[in-house]
Amino acid sequence: MQIVIDTEKSTFEEAMAAVRAAYGLGAVNAVQPPETGVRHAPGPTVWIQHGGWFVQHWDGAMLHRWVGLLDATEQLAAVWRICSTPDVWVTIPQIAQAVVPDDPQGRGRVRASVVIRAMANLGRREIHASGGMPFDRREKGPSAYKAARPVADSVLAQIRRLPLYGELLEDYPALVEQ
Structure with a gap:
């Protein structure tokens, strides 16, 4: 499978969703909180x-x-x-x-x-x-x-x-x- 992402038209989230879908990982529903240190x-x-x-x-x-x-x-x-x-x-x-x-x-x-x-x-x-x-x-x-x-x-x-x-x-x- 080959994925082409147009960085001028697609958002980062859309690009990552396409990559995750290509690898069969599904969507990420919850945003992870940043590391607190x-x-x-x-x-x-x-x-x-x-x-x-x-x-x-x-x-x-x-x-x-x-x-x-x-x-x-x-x-x-x-x-x-x-x-x-x-x-x-x-x-x-x-x-x-x-x-x-x-x-x-x-x-x-x-x-x-x-x-x-x-x-x-x-x-x-x-x-x-x-x-x-x-x-x-x-x-x-x-x-x-x-x-x-x-x-x-x-x-x-x-x-x-x-x-x-x-x-x-x-x-x-x-x-x-x-």
């Missing part, structure tokens, strides 16, 4: 993230899934550093000390920023978390992240159960002692 997790909420343009409800299953996405010890080290001091801002230089403890060339900040972006992108892409990570992000001044106590407790407990935990202890022995 509020996402609710299916289970009991552990923490509510308030971003500049979104509100994200994180439940235990979302936290578990997000931690499960972390597949490198440097990611776990960054998360461990943020969660080891709940309710306290942790700056990129502090995260860099955790991720690249011996940094003679001074590239730790760049590496820490890359790790943070990768973790946020995983959360956005894989679990559709608007903020990407279950941490507050400081919007003004130097970049910093803060874990609420319930998030920190849950995330650290999950990290301890990961197969990579042993490797984390080997790669970053000072970090776990914090």
